Amino acid sequence: MITTDLTTEQLQKIIKTPKFRRKLAYESMRYFFAIYLNHYLTFKLAPFHHEFFSLAEDEMKKLIVILAFRGSGKSTYFSTCYPIWAITGKLQKKFIVIFTQTQQQAKRLLDNIKKLLEGNEILKSDIGPFEDPNDEWSAMSIVLKSNNARILVASTEQSIRGIRHGQYRPDLIILDDVEDLASVKTQELRDKLEEWYTAEVVPLGITTHDAKFVFVGTRLHEDDLYSSVIRRIKEKRMKGTYRIYPIATGKGKPTWPGKYPNKQSLAKEKERLMSETAWQREYMLRIIYDEDYIYTPKDFVRYEILPPTQKLRFILIAIDLAISMKSSADRTAMLAVYVSGYHKELKAYLAEKVINKKMDFTQTIQEIKNYQGSLLPGIPVYLLVENVAYQQAAIEQLKIEGFTVYPVNPQGEDKRARLTTVSPLVKNATILFPILGTKELEQQLISFGIERYDDLADAFAYLAKRVQEEIVKPEPRIDFI
Numbered sequence: 001m002i003t004t005d006l007t008t009e010q011l012q013k014i015i016k017t018p019k020f021r022r023k024l025a026y027e028s029m030r031y032f033f034a035i036y037l038n039h040y041l042t043f044k045l046a047p048f049h050h051e052f053f054s055l056a057e058d059e060m061k062k063l064i065v066i067l068a069f070r071g072s073g074k075s076t077y078f079s080t081c082y083p084i085w086a087i088t089g090k091l092q093k094k095f096i097v098i099f100t101q102t103q104q105q106a107k108r109l110l111d112n113i114k115k116l117l118e119g120n121e122i123l124k125s126d127i128g129p130f131e132d133p134n135d136e137w138s139a140m141s142i143v144l145k146s147n148n149a150r151i152l153v154a155s156t157e158q159s160i161r162g163i164r165h166g167q168y169r170p171d172l173i174i175l176d177d178v179e180d181l182a183s184v185k186t187q188e189l190r191d192k193l194e195e196w197y198t199a200e201v202v203p204l205g206i207t208t209h210d211a212k213f214v215f216v217g218t219r220l221h222e223d224d225l226y227s228s229v230i231r232r233i234k235e236k237r238m239k240g241t242y243r244i245y246p247i248a249t250g251k252g253k254p255t256w257p258g259k260y261p262n263k264q265s266l267a268k269e270k271e272r273l274m275s276e277t278a279w280q281r282e283y284m285l286r287i288i289y290d291e292d293y294i295y296t297p298k299d300f301v302r303y304e305i306l307p308p309t310q311k312l313r314f315i316l317i318a319i320d321l322a323i324s325m326k327s328s329a330d331r332t333a334m335l336a337v338y339v340s341g342y343h344k345e346l347k348a349y350l351a352e353k354v355i356n357k358k359m360d361f362t363q364t365i366q367e368i369k370n371y372q373g374s375l376l377p378g379i380p381v382y383l384l385v386e387n388v389a390y391q392q393a394a395i396e397q398l399k400i401e402g403f404t405v406y407p408v409n410p411q412g413e414d415k416r417a418r419l420t421t422v423s424p425l426v427k428n429a430t431i432l433f434p435i436l437g438t439k440e441l442e443q444q445l446i447s448f449g450i451e452r453y454d455d456l457a458d459a460f461a462y463l464a465k466r467v468q469e470e471i472v473k474p475e476p477r478i479d480f481i
Contacts, residue, residue, distance in 0.1 A: 011038065015122065022126050025089065029053050032085040033077070036123040037116075040076055044258030048245045052077045055241065056214075059091065063240030065215040065229055069247040069283045072256070078216045079109060079176045080116065086172050087149040088127045094149045094168040097204060099175045101183065103155045106140065109176070110153040114142060137163065156196055161203065170204045170211060175225075177217040184221040186451050187443055193225050213240075222287055222297050223443065247283040294419050295445040301429040306349055306376070312338045314380040316348075317372065318463035320455045321364065321391045331356050332364055333455035334371050335441060337431065337463060338379070339470065348430060348467045351375060352437030356456050365397055372403075384408050384462050408462045415458060419448060422464035430471070431464060 014021050015035060024031040030053045034041065048068065055064050056078065068074040079098055086093040100106045117123065117130050128146035132138050141152035143165075150165040156178050163170070175197075183189050205211030219226050232238035245255060247266065254260035260269065270279050280286045289296045306312070316337050322330035334355040337348040353374055359367060372381055385395050387407030398405045410418070425431045426445075433442070444457040 011035070018126070021122075025085070025126070027090055029057050029082065029085045029089060032089060033081050036120055036126075037076075037081055040073070043256070046072075046256035046258060048243070048255060049073065049077070051243065055243070056082050056086075057091075059210070059212070061241050062211070063213045063215075063229075063233075063238065065226060065233070065240065065242035066245075067217065067219055067226065067243070067285055068245040069285060070218070072245060072247075074216050075109075075176055078214055079174055080113060082214075083113070083151050083172070083174070084117070084123075084127070084144075087144055087147050087151070091172075092147070093172045094147075095165040095170045096149070096151045096172040096174070097160070097163075097170045098151070098153045099173070099178055099201065100153065100155050101178050101180060103157055105177075106153045106155045106158075110140065110142070110151075113151060113153075117142075156193065159200055161200055163204070172212050172214070173201060173205055174214045174216065175201070179217065179220055179224050179226070181220055184224040186447065187223070187453075188451070190221065190223055190225070194228060197225060218282060218285060219287055220281070222446075227287075244285055246285045289446070293446060294416070294423055294448055295426065295442075297442070297446065299423075299427050300433045300442055301426075302435050303349055303432040304435060306338055307340050307347075309376060309378060311340045312376070312379050313341075314339055314382060315351075315375055316382055316384060316463055316466055317368075317375075318384045318459040318466075319368065320386060320459040320462070321394055322358070322455060331453055331455045332359050332367070333459040334368065335438075335456060335459050335463060336371070336375055337467065338376070339467065343471060343473075346430065346467070346471050347432060348425075348464075349432050350434060350438055350441075352434040354438055354441050354456060356440055356453070361394065361397075364394065365401065368398065368403070369401070380404075382406060384466055386410065386458075386462065408466075415454065415461065416449060418461035418465065419445070419457060422461060422468055425464050425468060431467060 011034060014024060014031075021035055025035050030050070033053070052066070052074070055061060055066070066074055066078065083096045083098065085091075086096060098106075098109065100109055114130070127144065130142045130144050133141060133143045133150070137152055140154055141150050143150050148166070152160070152163070154160050179193065183193060205213060215226055215229060217226055221227065229238065229240070230242045233240040233242055247256070247260065247269070248254055252263050252266070254262070254266055260266050270283070273279050273283075277288050281288045316339060318335055320333040322332045332355070336351040338351065339346065339348050341347050353371070355367060355371055368383070375381070381404065383398060383403050383405045385391060385398070385405055385407055387395060387409050395405050395407055441456040441460060444451055444454050445460065448454055448457050
């Protein structure tokens, strides 16, 4: 492995030998960084910095995700050094696109690249000047004339669909911190960013078969864009490489010994930050949920297979009705549990299928029939339906259709209080979740009070409350009153 841990004398000798200097910089991003950006080298490089270089230089890896702690230098390496070297070095890229979250961030990054190219005399003499292009993208890009190559910096707020530099389509696409806590707060916002990535970013590299995608940033949510890409890589639905570099190992050992030589130096950095949540999220790279979250992903205990049918006592189906097709209306939610055991041994197994969609009255009745039909046969089924306002008509119709229906009444208790009351049943594994099928429910539980829709969470509260009541019954029997 080539190392940039050069002595001052060695580095000066290289810098003073133009031909040798240019050859080294052309072949290796490591040496490019050491020669032209050595003013950034205030500490001895960490092992993960060398892996940064390896991943950047490896053209066989067409998709990489780098999650690294704040202050690790990830943006300096991948959004400043890498684009310039990828054009002037052996990769010979022709059109690099870098995405940031906002236009202000994009402008700042482009200004930093310009300052580096303008203010570094050795770099300027070796790779030649750059120019601001005279076209519609002039405010967002620069052109390196000697290489006939362009670097364009855009934000998630902008559309650059169909863009090209002369005959060249983008061949290196970098996404640098395109999310923040506000943009991952709701499912709607997370979906919006994923749609932007799918519709605006992915097509940029499709026509260029050797285009490389690089994600750089920090995970902020279990279902954000970075987590989604990593999950697809893990599940082998997408070919790629991901690396996660926290500031310390699980045992507290610093991952950048040159900057943080011991645990005391880490403690000092943590003290400076004055926020445990920020430390865990931005430095240890753990997904942290605020204290007002009722549930977190770790609360959901999974089951792999249901008990034998003869051990299942009954099925509960909870239904939160919203009989309207208006775009502003809530959605009708349905979910079910298989109940086994009694008292402290009672377990409730959530069914693998949940329903959450807009339906009119007729569609709702039919969907309930279909939903019951999708569950295991031969087990008593009881429906729990909220008994308020117009929903009484639905209850009566369901009884006519032959369902055993038990109205439930919120009795003035607010939604958050209901979910908080039943949360111990989830956390102590009385209510178990399947491996697949309840993601939408789980997301509503985790983000309750934040997401636009909470219909499944409402239905879950009714269902869990009924399970809670069943646990304390004095006799092992079903007794709805």
